Amino acid sequence: MENILEVKNLCKTYDNFVLKNVTFYLPKGMIMGFIGENGAGKTTTIKAILNIIQSYRGEIHIFGLDNRKYEKKIKEDIGVVLDDMFFPEILTPNDINQTMKGIYQNWDSKKFYDSLKEFSLLPNKQIKTFSKGMRKKLEIITALSHHPKLLLLDEPTSGLDPVARAEVLELFQSFIEEEDCSILLSSHITTDLEHIADYITFINDGEIVLSKTTDELLEQYGIVKCTEKEFKSIEKKDYIKYKKTKYEYEVLVPDKKAFKEKYAIAVIDKITLDDLMVLMIKGEEE
Amino acid sequence: MIGFMKKDLAMMKSNFKLLGILIVVYTVMGFLGEMDISFILPFMCVMIMISTFSYDxxxxxxxYSISFPDGRKNSVKAKYVATIFMILAISVLTLLLSFLIAYAKTKTIPYEQIFVSMLGTIFGTLLVLTFMYPIIYKFGVEKARIVIFLLVFGIVIIGRILTQYLDLSFIAKALSFLENYLVILVILVAILMVFISYKISEKIISKKEF
Structure with a gap:
């Protein structure tokens, strides 16, 4: 399958944080959920993809092109929603339309105004008069209105109520169906991703922990709930991490089917991305 | 670049009312024969443009703008072009008003005097832009204010020391031959300093990480 985005061995060093050999691939037409706790490196990775930060090592290819060499060409086809970064709030959607017409060759004013209408956003109101949810919708509409082939979304649903979140996620899904494009969506609200993401890439403390299809992850991985005695009978190679709670052990296993065949432990729960994140971050290895 | 310029000019919209009031005040004061405040309008334009940096x-x-095609380059270019465009537009308006006021009061128009005064004003505003913009791009608006204050303070102190202890009249004498070319010289220096300022700002932004 053709990859729209390829990140290989991306490294970036700050005084108090290091991005270590981040590598993942986003196939064409897919939605990838990019998960990890706050400060794990999601935003830094997205900023590197966009060259907002520059002094990094590694290779990034978008649409098969080097992101530094062909930056201008590539950016014509990328739509972006960045956490807390947008147009100055004294501007109106009308101003955004005028601005973007002069920036993107493919800017589609009709699509922009149709979307504003669909989401009941008034074109002549200043952004500062919008609620957080309305503002987020405007950011997303702005990112979609030049028919991008790749959407890079950094925490696009954070701070939204469940109804607004559902609307926004629906918007992404219809976008991917209509436009045949790909989305890299970073979020720490993992329940959103379980519904729409085809792939999950998990970053922790600047390192990619796993990058798999969502189905593979949710079907194969599992949480074994067992006693201390049962836990001690499990071989180290059969689990990834474990957490000791007040009454039991919660053990993250990479292949629940194989585990069931090997061990006579009854309780193996389906995993959620939340469980996965918590166990990967807070769990112990030995 | 056009898109970025439209955005900067749109941000100034909310200040157009203030500019309109200043134009009325300037016109009334001109007709009443009070002091000449024609320099205020172009300076206000620069100040309003500087305020757009705060919103940005x-x-x-x-x-955010770096995510757009050629975002780094065009955002800087647009800021300079939009500012110069505003300064020139308001200067032309001020010039026409000055002609009108002079003619209404004396039935004659002192073209040369008004031109020279306006040229001085434009040069002064471009000088502010030349120094302020690279400093703003480097340090941000808040820190830039302190840097500018220190810079002006330093220049005044050094100027005072130089004029107090050194006889600088030889410089004036040596440059007296340029008197006839003053207008052309001012224009050339203005273009050169703005160009250098723009190149410095562009360089700062091209390397800046956010």
Whole structure:
């Protein structure tokens, strides 16, 4: 399958944080959920993809092109929603339309105004008069209105109520169906991703922990709930991490089917991305 | 670049009312024969443009704009072009008003005097832009204010010391032959300093990380 985005061995060093050999691939037409706790490196990775930060090592290819060499060409086809970064709030959607017409060759004013209408956003109101949810919708509409082939979304649903979140996620899904494009969506609200993401890439403390299809992850991985005695009978190679709670052990296993065949432990729960994140971050290895 | 310019000019919209009031005040004061405040309007334009940096900064526009094609380059270029465009537009308006006021009062128009005065004003505003913009791009609006204050303070102190202890009249004498070319010289120096300022700002932004 053709990859729209390829990140290989991306490294970036700050005084108090290091991005270590981040590598993942986003196939064409897919939605990838990019998960990890706050400060794990999601935003830094997205900023590197966009060259907002520059002094990094590694290779990034978008649409098969080097992101530094062909930056201008590539950016014509990328739509972006960045956490807390947008147009100055004294501007109106009308101003955004005028601005973007002069920036993107493919800017589609009709699509922009149709979307504003669909989401009941008034074109002549200043952004500062919008609620957080309305503002987020405007950011997303702005990112979609030049028919991008790749959407890079950094925490696009954070701070939204469940109804607004559902609307926004629906918007992404219809976008991917209509436009045949790909989305890299970073979020720490993992329940959103379980519904729409085809792939999950998990970053922790600047390192990619796993990058798999969502189905593979949710079907194969599992949480074994067992006693201390049962836990001690499990071989180290059969689990990834474990957490000791007040009454039991919660053990993250990479292949629940194989585990069931090997061990006579009854309780193996389906995993959620939340469980996965918590166990990967807070769990112990030995 | 056009898109970025439209955005900067749109941000000035909310200040147009203030500019309109200043134009009325200037016209009334001119007719009443009070002091000449024609320099205020172009200076106001620069100040309003500088205020747009604060809005950009508050909403992290600079980082966001890098996600656009040629975002780094065009955002800087647009800021300079929009500012110069506004300065020239308001200067032409002020010039026409000055002609009108002079003619209404004396039935004659002192073209040369008004031109020279306006040229001085434009040069002064471009000088502010030349120094302020690279400093703003480097340090941000808040720190830039302190840097500018220190810079002006330093220049005044050094100027005072130089004039107090050294006889600088030889410089004036040596440059007296340029008197006839003053207008052309001022224009050339203005273009050169703005160009250098723009190149410095462009370089700062091309390397800046957000």
């Amino acid at each position: 900064n508050y909403n992290k526009w600079d980082a």
